[in-house]
Amino acid sequence: MSLTTPFRLTATALAVGVMSMSVHAADLTRxxxxxxxxxxxxxxxxxxxxxxLQDVHLLQKLQRFDRERIPERVVHARxxxxxxEFTASADLSDLTVASLFTPGKTTPVFVRFSSVVHxxxxxxxxxxxxxxxxxxxxxxxxxxxxxxxxxxxxxxDAIKFPDMVHAFxxxxxxxYGTDKTLFDFxxxxxxxxxTLTQLFSNYGTPAxxxxxxxxxxxxxxxxxxxxxxxxxxxxxxxxxxxxxHDPKEAERVQGKDFNHMSRDLITAINAGDYPKWDLYVQIIxxxxxxxxxxxxxxxxxxxxxxxxxKVGTMVLNxxxxxxxxxxxxxxxxxxxxxxxxxxxxxxxxxxxxxxYADTQMYRLGANHQLLPINQPKVAxxxxxxxxxxxxxxxxxxxxxxxxRMQPKPQPAVARYSQLPLEGSTQQQKIxxxxxxxxxxxxxxxxSRKEKADLIATLGGALAGAEDEAxxxxxxxxxxxxxxxxxxxxxxxxxxxxxxxxxxxxxxD
Ligand code: HEM
Numbered sequence: 001m002s003l004t005t006p007f008r009l010t011a012t013a014l015a016v017g018v019m020s021m022s023v024h025a026a027d028l029t030r031x032x033x034x035x036x037x038x039x040x041x042x043x044x045x046x047x048x049x050x051x052x053l054q055d056v057h058l059l060q061k062l063q064r065f066d067r068e069r070i071p072e073r074v075v076h077a078r079x080x081x082x083x084x085e086f087t088a089s090a091d092l093s094d095l096t097v098a099s100l101f102t103p104g105k106t107t108p109v110f111v112r113f114s115s116v117v118h119x120x121x122x123x124x125x126x127x128x129x130x131x132x133x134x135x136x137x138x139x140x141x142x143x144x145x146x147x148x149x150x151x152x153x154x155x156x157d158a159i160k161f162p163d164m165v166h167a168f169x170x171x172x173x174x175x176y177g178t179d180k181t182l183f184d185f186x187x188x189x190x191x192x193x194x195t196l197t198q199l200f201s202n203y204g205t206p207a208x209x210x211x212x213x214x215x216x217x218x219x220x221x222x223x224x225x226x227x228x229x230x231x232x233x234x235x236x237x238x239x240x241x242x243x244x245h246d247p248k249e250a251e252r253v254q255g256k257d258f259n260h261m262s263r264d265l266i267t268a269i270n271a272g273d274y275p276k277w278d279l280y281v282q283i284i285x286x287x288x289x290x291x292x293x294x295x296x297x298x299x300x301x302x303x304x305x306x307x308x309x310k311v312g313t314m315v316l317n318x319x320x321x322x323x324x325x326x327x328x329x330x331x332x333x334x335x336x337x338x339x340x341x342x343x344x345x346x347x348x349x350x351x352x353x354x355x356y357a358d359t360q361m362y363r364l365g366a367n368h369q370l371l372p373i374n375q376p377k378v379a380x381x382x383x384x385x386x387x388x389x390x391x392x393x394x395x396x397x398x399x400x401x402x403x404r405m406q407p408k409p410q411p412a413v414a415r416y417s418q419l420p421l422e423g424s425t426q427q428q429k430i431x432x433x434x435x436x437x438x439x440x441x442x443x444x445x446x447s448r449k450e451k452a453d454l455i456a457t458l459g460g461a462l463a464g465a466e467d468e469a470x471x472x473x474x475x476x477x478x479x480x481x482x483x484x485x486x487x488x489x490x491x492x493x494x495x496x497x498x499x500x501x502x503x504x505x506x507x508d
Pocket of ligand 1: 072073074075076079112113114130131132133146147148153157158159161215216217218299330331332348349351352355356359360363
């Protein structure tokens, strides 16, 4: 070790303004910055004596190893991330005060793609929706657009989410999932018909993350400087095009490389082949909300009859330097909104506004927004304080508001929009469920081969359901499209007249 060689400035040293001058940049140190003399041999009492408790380097090394795991995400545990930027191409100032939508303006982003059901390190070849979550580090604070590759979701009310995830995940008595429990649950959930159709189609096994579109699924609200709001859906379209694996190819890849989606993204970015997505918005005026035959605030629906407008392009151009610190510690939350973007009344989204920030307080701790990957690029000036692992740099005596000593201006454009309300509290289904129409349209949009793959895959899975659940499920798909239902009934060895009788009782 030399006293004259350059020293290393760590993030902590920077924060507290302290530099260590005694350690060479390449020297191995303990967590307190002190140099390690020997990393290969523990300190022992003589040649044959026991290891000594005073070997603080050994103790720390084992202690830190023992604590390497944090709780993994309860869903979407397997993911891969990348840095990039979003450049706006349209002026949306009539719709939203969110300043990122200014033509030419560039906003740094971090994207995390993921699968849903299985744990970290599970095969990326497994059939699943894929997460497509983007953190925009905007000049107005961080905005997280936490979406999926499918434009619809299985359910429309957050109260069903834990049950649905339990049904998808391995059974508690076996530690592997079964079609029996999966379809036992979904035979009570007709609103899942479109999303299940997409899941068991070849869209359930995307070829790469680069060849995948994305969607907010939910409607959000754009709010302008006058406090007026409009409903908005966001859709990402891959400039690489969309590519899925058919069942044969999915099986082939599974046997060859089950990290194929992470590997593809990391390899492409390292090679300078940066993937790009265009962002589109669809807008519905509040006064038009009731004019549709479906409820536009129902997360099981797309808006097929609302035009799309391109508002910008995102490029991913840098891989994380450390997967744990960036991809794993990133905390994407629908609650991270900015002035001009608010949640709609979508019942599923409303539950998500709570659930993500809540799980992140458990998974990463109360101060997770202080982690470098989650830190806004703008100054944070809240009165939230203390808590475990606080690495903030708060100073001063005023930690409350209002104060005459340190007044905090509160811009009018940042106030929440106002929603007129009437009626009483209730626990009722939404109006206009329309559970099957868009499922039939999706089925009919598939090519002959895609239809055949879907019927073979889904029919095969339904064959593993209990008799009663199987026939209810088949009736949902029959109601969506008679040919689709007949095809599935044949493969699943169901009774067509029973399926037809059940379908006749279903509402459109
Ligand atoms: C009420 C319904 C839902 C609930 C309660 C819920 C809950 C959760 C939770 C607890 C996590 C783990 C977050 C973390 O540990 O950081 C998560 C992750 C995620 N969810 Fe949901 N979810 C719901 C619906 C949805 C929907 C509709 C979408 C797509 C639009 C979605 C997309 C995602 C994505 C992409 C992630 C991974 C985020 C990341 O990469 O860090 N979820 N969800």
